[in-house]
Amino acid sequence: MSAVSPEMIGFPAKEPPRMFTTRPEIIGTFGAVASTHWLASQVGMAVLERGGNAFDAAAAAGFTLQIVEPHLNGPGGDCPIILHSARTGTQQVICGQGPAPAGLTVAHVRDHLGLDIMPGTGLLATPVPGAFDAWMLMLRDHGTWSVREVLSFAIAYARDGAPMVPRVRATIESVRPLFEAEWPTSAALWLRNGGPEPNGLYANPALADTYERVVREAEAAGGSREKQVDAARAAWYRGFVAEAIGRFCAATEAMDTSGRRHRGVLSAEDMARWSATVEAPLAFDYKGHTVLKCGPWSQGPAMLQTLALMAGFDVGAMDPLGADFIHHVVEAQKLAFADREAFYGDPDFVDVPMATLLSPAYNDARRALIGDRASLEFRPGSPDGRIPRTDYAAAIRRAQDLAAAMGSGEPTVSRLGASGGDTCHVDVIDKDGNMVSATPSAGWLQSSPAIPELGFCLGSRCQMFWLEETLPNGLKPGKRPRTTLSPSMVLKDGRPWMAFGTPGGEQQDQWQPIMLLRMIHHGLNIQQAIDMPSFHSEHWISSFWPRGAKPGKVVIEGRYAPEVLADLIARGHAAEMGGEWSEGRLTGVRREADGTIRAGANPRGMQGYAVGR
Numbered sequence: 001m002s003a004v005s006p007e008m009i010g011f012p013a014k015e016p017p018r019m020f021t022t023r024p025e026i027i028g029t030f031g032a033v034a035s036t037h038w039l040a041s042q043v044g045m046a047v048l049e050r051g052g053n054a055f056d057a058a059a060a061a062g063f064t065l066q067i068v069e070p071h072l073n074g075p076g077g078d079c080p081i082i083l084h085s086a087r088t089g090t091q092q093v094i095c096g097q098g099p100a101p102a103g104l105t106v107a108h109v110r111d112h113l114g115l116d117i118m119p120g121t122g123l124l125a126t127p128v129p130g131a132f133d134a135w136m137l138m139l140r141d142h143g144t145w146s147v148r149e150v151l152s153f154a155i156a157y158a159r160d161g162a163p164m165v166p167r168v169r170a171t172i173e174s175v176r177p178l179f180e181a182e183w184p185t186s187a188a189l190w191l192r193n194g195g196p197e198p199n200g201l202y203a204n205p206a207l208a209d210t211y212e213r214v215v216r217e218a219e220a221a222g223g224s225r226e227k228q229v230d231a232a233r234a235a236w237y238r239g240f241v242a243e244a245i246g247r248f249c250a251a252t253e254a255m256d257t258s259g260r261r262h263r264g265v266l267s268a269e270d271m272a273r274w275s276a277t278v279e280a281p282l283a284f285d286y287k288g289h290t291v292l293k294c295g296p297w298s299q300g301p302a303m304l305q306t307l308a309l310m311a312g313f314d315v316g317a318m319d320p321l322g323a324d325f326i327h328h329v330v331e332a333q334k335l336a337f338a339d340r341e342a343f344y345g346d347p348d349f350v351d352v353p354m355a356t357l358l359s360p361a362y363n364d365a366r367r368a369l370i371g372d373r374a375s376l377e378f379r380p381g382s383p384d385g386r387i388p389r390t391d392y393a394a395a396i397r398r399a400q401d402l403a404a405a406m407g408s409g410e411p412t413v414s415r416l417g418a419s420g421g422d423t424c425h426v427d428v429i430d431k432d433g434n435m436v437s438a439t440p441s442a443g444w445l446q447s448s449p450a451i452p453e454l455g456f457c458l459g460s461r462c463q464m465f466w467l468e469e470t471l472p473n474g475l476k477p478g479k480r481p482r483t484t485l486s487p488s489m490v491l492k493d494g495r496p497w498m499a500f501g502t503p504g505g506e507q508q509d510q511w512q513p514i515m516l517l518r519m520i521h522h523g524l525n526i527q528q529a530i531d532m533p534s535f536h537s538e539h540w541i542s543s544f545w546p547r548g549a550k551p552g553k554v555v556i557e558g559r560y561a562p563e564v565l566a567d568l569i570a571r572g573h574a575a576e577m578g579g580e581w582s583e584g585r586l587t588g589v590r591r592e593a594d595g596t597i598r599a600g601a602n603p604r605g606m607q608g609y610a611v612g613r
Contacts, residue, residue: 022603025527032599032612033057034587035426036072036503039162040064041601043153044428045611047145054434055083055142056150058426059135062440063154063211065424066131066456067204068162071171072503073424074443075207076245076451076458079131080294081138082281082489084435084496091489091496093281093294095480096134096440098127098274099346100462102477103265109475110467115258118463118475120545122256123249123264123448125460127481131440132236133276140229141278142434147218147232151211158208158455161201165607168445169198175446182255183449186457190445206455213240233275241454242271248451249458257545264448266458281489284358286311287520290491296344296352299543300486303509305336308363309370310513316521321533321560323567329517330537330554330573331370333510335379337540342380342388345472346480352472356383374572376552378540389471395541395549423485423503427589429597435589437487437499439508463545484543488512490590500526500588502602506543507536511584526588527600527610533557534583550574557583 026032031054033044044061052060058081066074073079079096109115109124118125139150172179172195179187189204196202214232217239221231235241249264256262281292284304291307293300309332318325343352356362366381380388423441428434442459450457464482465475473482486508487501502511515529524532538553554573556565558580568575581604589599589610599610 021527021531023527025525026599026610026612028597028613029431029595030597030613031428031430032589032597032610033061033426033428034589034599034601034608034610035061035065036424036585036587036602036608037065037068038607038609039068039157040424040426041609041611044426046153048430052145053143053432054428054430054436055138056145057430058428058436058438059139059143060145060150060153061426061428062131062135062438063151064157065426065440067154067157067207069165069424070445071168072422072444073131073440074445074459075132075210075454075456076129077131077441077443078127078129078459078461078483078485079134079438079440080298080483080485080487081134081436081438082292082294082487082499083138083142083437084433084489085142086433091281091292093279094134094138095277095279095294095297096130097297097461097480097483097485098130099478099480100127100465100475101266101270103267104462104475105477106467106469106475108265113262116467117547118465118467118545119256119258119262119460120463121447121460122254122262123252123266123458124256124262125462126249126264126266126448126458127461128266128270128274129443129459130274130276131443133233136229136233137276137278138436140226146225147228148215151215155208155211155215158204158211161203163199164196164202166198167605169196171446172196178255182261185452186445186450188452189450189455204455206452208455210241210454210456237275238272242268244451244453245271245458252449254449264458282354284308288493289497289520290494291516292489292491294486295347296350296354296482297346297480298483298486299340299344299509300488301344301354301357302333302336302340303486303488303513304358305339305363306332306509306513308358309335309367310517312364312367315517320518320522320524321564323564323571326535326554326556326564326568327374327571327573328370329514330535331375333537334375334539335366335369335381338378338380338390339383341390341392341541343383343386343472344482345474346482349476349479350472353383353386372571374552376572378549378551390541391466391471391547392541392549395547396551422505422585423508425487425501425503425585425587427499427501427587427599429499429589429591433496433591435489435496435499435591437489437501439485439487439501439503441485441503464543482543484508486512490516495593496591498526498588498590500586502584502586504585506538510536511586515584515586515588525600526590526598530584530586530588530600530602533559536583555583557581
């Protein structure tokens with residue numbers, strides 16, 4: 001997303017951080033929705049106003065995001081959800097991360113196809129798409145609306161057209177050569193009449209047809225609302241959608257980032273075998289707040305490990321805009337993300353020592369590694385005496401090789417179709433206190449060729465697997481790739497308090513703890529914490545193709561004082577200044593003990609909004 005200068009939105013660049021916000025924090029008592037796109041936020045609020053609950057609203061907003069942010073998520077993507085049910089008083093994680101197909105094995109990719117790394121695009125890296133079932137499972141078990149009601153907004157935008165933000169057009173232009181030369185079905189969908197005009201209406205009639213057929217098949221099943229939701233799920237995973245996906249993968253050879261064409265191995269049988277699952281969230285207590293994340297099939301526990309390390313420092317005494325705060329957070333994250341690489345994976349396949357990784361003794365020992373100087377090492381721990389295994393040296397070589405190739409005229413990232421995808425996010429609280437935090441992503445328009453009869457493409461999340469079965473995140477059929485998607489929920493003094501999250505890949509569990517620490521220790525509200533300049537590191541192994549690493553790299557937002565950058569460099573960080581409004585895509589909603597509901601959203605890119613009353 002493009003950076004925004006303060007002058008563009010009418011605010012000075014150097015207001016005191018506790019006073020400056022780009023917009024007010026929304027305050028009400030009825031409900032609030034915050035998301036990465038104004039239309040999704042308004043759709044969610046419209047559902048609340050018409051009597052729907054937070055789960056109905058989040059699902060309707062989520063399906064809308066597929067239409068209005070097609071470069072950031074799609075129907076063929078993934079979606080983890082954390083929710084709080086006021087009826088039961090409990091929190092749940094709904095895992096909308098689909099697994100590797102049965103035919104996607106190390107032997108097939110490495111030995112038969114001769115690849116040493118999973119491609120970042122195309123059909124080979126496609127998992128079972130999980131977003132649809134995650135939304136529908138939440139709707140069935142917690143919602144009140146019908147399939148028709150929830151999908152009506154997305155269908156209308158797909159049929160009649162939705163305004164395309166300039167970034168959609170920019171993304172399409174970045175992969176236009178690939179579409180024209182290699183992915184004709186994507187060209188037919190996204191390049192017709194020249195492609196979407198920035199801020200102009202653009203329709204996707206094939207996707208509207210798909211969702212209308214889902215509605216018809218759901219209603220044809222008759223019976224209760226819940227039975228109709230299950231019929232919609234069956235149409236997707238065991239009916240016409242699964243059949244079309246299986247046919248397309250078997251018949252289509254798609255160019256990917258390997259520079260070669262490969263067929264997908266995802267089949268209708270893979271689709272039929274899978275459904276979204278429900279599990280308890282992983283929890284960590286921090287200064288009177290219980291932070292909830294998805295399990296180690298996601299990178300979410302890295303945020304909890306970061307908080308466990310920061311708990312031993314006097315964060316409240318640190319200037320939230322100072323170099324000391326940045327240094328300590330980055331050094332803690334280096335240790336947490338090293339453990340992510342060494343130990344996280346699908347717990348159905350991997351014994352992840354999560355209790356030890358979050359234990360006081362382990363974090364006391366790890367915290368002692370954080371000194372006054374930046375570490376340039378990759379330092380996973382040894383929980384329970386385990387020996388960490390990673391591919392860090394190879395990741396550094398890949399980063400160097402890619403930079404050299406791009407500088408020497410070799411096939412560029414754009415020609416190979418690796419225009420970076422990002423993510424969406426939506427948070428909802430309703431009048432009864434139900435809460436949802438959801439992070440849909442993948443199935444980007446640039447991730448794989450469009451399936452013409454369905455109007456969408458498949459994701460490429462399996463790029464996150466290593467082609468070594470014995471690694472925690474090593475490829476195996478039926479295994480979930482360790483996703484970067486990472487919604488958050490927080491309880492305060494045992495009561496549901498805040499739902500929040502962000503797009504950003506590796507940055508999701510960097511920007512989120514920064515926001516939370518500033519709220520807890522420095523008294524900022526949601527909007528202030530979102531607006532405040534932020535930062536990120538690229539020290540560890542990236543989850544995305546080509547899986548590179550940049551030791552010591554820290555990027556701070558351009559609104560930081562120059563002396564902060566100088567201080568970080570003096571401490572040994574490979575620090576650099578980014579754009580003035582370039583770090584963070586956060587949204588959040590919270591409910592205070594007095595019953596007020598408060599919300600905020602990211603102003604960067606002039607796209608995210610919070611609404612409520």
